[in-house]
Amino acid sequence: MGFGSRSPLFGFNDSESSRGGLLLKTVAAAAPDGSSSSQGHTVPLLQEMADMDTEIDVPLLLDQVEDNRSEQTLESPTEDELGVESLDYDPIHSFVSSQQRRAQQRRHFYGYTGLTLAKWSITIMIGILVGIVAYVIESSQEVIISTKKQWTEDAINQGLHLPLVFFIYASFGISLVLFSSCLVLFWAPAAAGGGVTLVMAYLNGNDIPDFFQLRTLITKCLGTICTISSGLPIGQEGPMVHIGAAIASSLTWMHGRFPTKKRQGSSSSHSSRLCCDRINQLSNKAFPFDFHNDKDRREFISAGTAAGLAAAFGAPIGGVLFSLEEASSFWSRKVMWRSLLCTSCATMVLSWLNKRDFSLSLPGSLSFHGLRPEFSLDDLPLFVVTSGAAGLLGACLNTAHGWLSQLRPSSRHRLLRIIEACSITFIAVGAIFSLPHFFGHCLEIQKEQEDEYWFRYTCPGADSITGVGYYNDLATLFFSVPHQSIQRLLALGSTVDSYFTVQSLCIHWMSFLGLFILAYGIATPGGIFMPSIMVGASFGAFLGRIFQIWLPSANVQPGLHALVGATAMLGGVFRSSISLVVIMVEGTGGIDFILPVILAIVISNWVAHHIHHAGAYEADLERLGEVCFLPSEPPHKLIAITAGDIMAPGVICFNEIVSVAEVVKVLRETQHNGFPVIRRTESDGCGQLVGLILRHQILLLLEQRALMEVDSQLLNRHLAPRISSRQRVTKEQQFYEHAMRVYHHSHYPHRRYLSSRPEALDELDLDEILQEAAPSVANGTGANGNNDQHTEEANNPAKSNSARKTVLALDLRPYMNRAPLTVRGECSAQRVFIIFRTLGLRHLCVTDSSNRVIGMITRKDIGKAQQQLEQSEGKFVLERQESDGSAFFGDRTNRDVLFSLP
Known part of the structure; x- marks a missing residue:
């Protein structure tokens, strides 16, 4: 991305265009089947013309504009440097691919090729796997949190000192965070954070290295369980979006070619190469459809993204709308239908695993069904106040995160990052132990209250005479499973005003917000949906209780204000609109709350926009200077x-048939990924655009030694080559075209920026070929020597005949994009x-x-x-x-x- 041969910034690859200078070398040829030879199995130009049944004329290479930055040294990426390139969403319309598509259209069974069925099957499989993974994460963290809570209560009841209980509790939480952060920093750095921002960047067209790698998926699942269970105010909704996208990516990459191993040095054998080719042919027969192209994978990843959020909230429609409104940059009707099917499968599987019933009514891991508060139009002015205040909190959260992100330690100091995560965990555990101890209130457990949720902590035991038990309201909010606390806050009605005191609600939302800001950005997996909902619900319930005190005659229900506050907090943090409305309506299971929810979204977005110009995702995308x-x-x-x-x-252009020496020099001196292909005209001698060739296509031709031997004088003639539409496509061309489609999967999976490095040429073992072909350089057929030589040979035909030699060249016409x-x-x-x-x-x-x-x-x-x-x-x-x-x-x-x- 960008132009000129620049040194990469932070390892990001600036390599989308093609400009710079050329230097001439020539290489020896090899057999079209991929075998290498010291002498080179050359293919004469006349024989190639006979095979293609068409007339071939070779033009003169366009005069290149020298870039004074093209000679800069390109350094290899260090361990901490990762490159970001653009994705090829625009399909390549080459001659070979068009001929293959025509042939495939004739291979069908009653009008169907099976491609559509394969895509729908993969979509269903994505939804099923996302639902299973969501259940594992949800049940695991719920079991761990509930066990920790029960152990704490039993330990206090058994007479253990509270400081000792605190240190054991904190040690367990720090151990979980230590394990999670070590996995991230030393094994899968791409698994840190929520991942929604980078999913958006990928679907917009940026290839994020290692983002969908299998180790990243595993680390995301394990790290999310550990982080949530440790006591940190972190949620699983953002990671579920990343997990859904990673599952979709992994399933689409299972089809197609067997990954060819990269050669190590110059000792790669011809037999191993043929073995990989045979395996590739077998895999092509076993998997007739491959989805390695970025366009198809983009559609599956969009569906996986929707399924991940749908499984987190129990909102299949909301997941589709979130993918449409926030995550996906490219949308169509077929993507919408696949996303809906994927979200439905994910939520139904999760519902069956939770309730052993295929239903869409109670499936999510963060759903709030069963709420009964009611409202009237007289409550709308109070909802406006709650929405504006919660939107202000969301904007302040984004501002604080942007400021604090500059102070966090660098990942070059991994120990500091680990210490940071463990220290914040220790602070969080200390807060949830100390605040309830000093500021919590012991309230009586009412008959309608469930005993399992309420936490006694330091309150007295049940009265032996009356049997009345007590619970610590602030400790209950801190120690319980987060979605259970949120549900209790949303269920507060006008007749029930003793679950949580005003002071406890105030301390809870303020302390939770402070811990949330500290934990937002540490080197562990975790999202910000649940913490935002928790802060908004607690803050809204607090305002509702204040309104109850100030307006005793009004029918104020703190639960409704908690719902409005949670929705407004999400609106202030993320600035979404329709998707958040549907998510909250589906999550609460009631259409009756749609008016307060819409009002909360509108007011919070308006207020937050005047405080902080962008939402959490947009603000972080702006900070990513190279994405x-x-x-x-x-x-x-x-x-x-x-x-x-x-x-x-000053764009570097190639002729349709270009000298290998020039191509090798360009690839060594630049990191560009696109090279226009031109044709010289006889009228003015200038080159006209006829196509576009990509870097990985050229690398594949060089790797497979798809070279041809041509007369050096033919490269200097003003002729117009043409390929007939009736030309037959050879098996070798079909193999090369298929290998080009799966090049990144076979060579640099999850790190395609490596193909833009000069080291990619070193792996092709071209040294011997370049040395043997070195004498051909004497003809001066380079980018800057073509015009002078052509003029000199036109004036001196005798000298032209004496200097006639053969050079190796690449024929780009069958593989270039003919419709750029x-x-x-x-x-x-x-x-x-x-x-x-x-x-x-x-x-x-x-x-x-x-x-x-x-x-x-x-x-x-x-x-x-x-x-x-x-x-x-x-x-x-x-x-x-x-x-x-x-x-x-x-x-x-x-x-x-x-x-x-x-």
């Missing part, structure tokens, strides 16, 4: 500038944004009136233009300089920035 998130609406300021203002000029999207340089930058965002592009070529490439636009260029316009108050001055990120995070690494998010 370019494109919002749904284009910035209005972009209308004043054009595509020519934001494009990167382009815009004119005069096009509005706002329209460029709309095209880029709507179609999910990675590269957008800028051409002139003669269809000649004059620049390239990527996601990074749009992001930089938008940032510069905001900083310069509408005056756009293009400065292609990288930010060091110190304005936000100082010496924090990308692990801190990426993997400590909600």
Whole structure:
């Protein structure tokens, strides 16, 4: 993403475009079947033309514009450096793929190819697995929390000193957090935080390294259980979104090619290569459908995201709307239907595991069914006050998190990160032990109250005469399972006003909010949905009790104010609208509460917007300087500038048949992932755009030695090659095209940025080939020597015949994207944004009136233009300089920035 050969910032790969200089080398060829040879099994050009049944003319390579930054040294990423690249949501319309699609359309059974059935089957499997994982996480943390609570009560009843009970309780909680943080810091850094922000970034078009790796999924599940059970104010709803997306990603990656092992050094054998090819062929027969392309995987991950949230809240419709409104940047009718099926399967499976009944009425791990409070229109003014105050709390939470994130230790100091997590756990456990001891109130257990929930703590035992028991209201709120406490707060009615005192509610929401701010961003898995609901419900119940005291004649129900406060807190933190309304209505199980919920969302969003401009997800995405998130609406300021203002000029272009030496040099000197393919015209001698080739496609051709031997003079002729639409596609071309689709899965799964490093060429063992082909360099067929040599040979034909030699080349025509999207340089930058965002592009070529490439636009260029316009108050001055990120995070690494998010 970005242009020029730049050194990566924090290891983020700035490698979406193609510009820079060229240096000439040549390499030896190998057999098209992938075998390597010291002499090289070359394919003469005439034989290749005979096989393709078409006339081949080879053009002269376009004169390249040298970039003075193209000679910068590219360093390999360190252990803490991870690269972020764009995803290829736009399918490649190559000649081979189009011919294969035509052939596949004729292979059907009564009009069906089976692809749709396979997608629906995988969608159902995603929902089932998400429901099972949600049940395991929910039941595990509930058992651990309930056991800890029961042990604490028994230990106090047995006469153990409270400090001793506290240290045992704290030691257990710290052990859980220590285990969780060590898993994150030393094994799977991508599992930290909630993961919703990075799911949004991925579905927007950014490839987050290791984010959907299996170890990340395992760490997310185990770490979430440990973190919630430790006593920290952390929820499981955000991690469930990440878990659902990771399950969807894992299921789609199970199909297709067997991962080819990377060669180590130059000792890779031809037999092992053929063995992998045979395994790949067998796997293709066993799995006729592969979903390794980013477009299909995006649809499944959107469905998995919806299922994760639906399982957390018991809201199948709310999960779909959350994926539509917040997570997914690309939506369609088929994605909506798959998401609905996926959420329904997840909630029904979770309901059956909980109640042994397939139902959508009581499935979620954070559902609040059974509420009975009622309201009248006279209560709306009080709801407005509660909504505004809770929205203000949500905005203050986001502001405090942004400020505190700058003070957290760097992941370079892993010990400090572990100490931070353990210290906050110790503080949290100390608060839930000390605050009830000094400020809790001992209240009588009413007949309608359940004995299992209420916690006696330091209160006296049941009266031997009357049998009346007592409970500590503040200790009950702290020690109980969170969703049970939230349900009790939402159930407070006008006739029941003794469950929790006003002082206890005030201390609870204030202390819980403070602990929430401290725990928000530590190096452990955990989300912020549940803590936000807890703070909002406690704060709303507190205001409801205040209104009861101030307005004794009004029918004030603190439970309704708790519901309004919880909804408003979510609105102030996340700034969502429709999805939150549906989630709260489905979660409470009553349509009667829809008016207060809508009012809470509207008021809280309005108030929070004037305090903090963005929600939790948007604010964290803004801090990710190298993750370019494109919002749904284009910035209005972009209308004043054009595509020519934001494009990167001096794009590296390849001929349709290009010298291998030039390709190798370009790949070594740059990190770009897109190279326009041009064709020289006889009229003006300039190159016109005919296609676009990606870096991984070229690497695959080099790896499989899909080379051809051509006369060096043919590379200097102004001829126009054409491929007939009736051309037959060979088996080798089909194999290469399929291998290109699954290249990242086979070579660099979950870290595709590694293919943009110069080290990717070293793994291809091209040294011997380059050395043997070195004499061919004497002809000077490089990017800068083509024009001079061509002119000299035209004036001196005798010298041209004496200098005629053969070189190795790559034929890009069968595999290049023959329909790359382009815009004119005069096009509005706002329209460029709309095209880029709507179609999910990675590269957008800028051409002139003669269809000649004059620049390239990527996601990074749009992001930089938008940032510069905001900083310069509408005056756009293009400065292609990288930010060091110190304005936000100082010496924090990308692990801190990426993997400590909600």
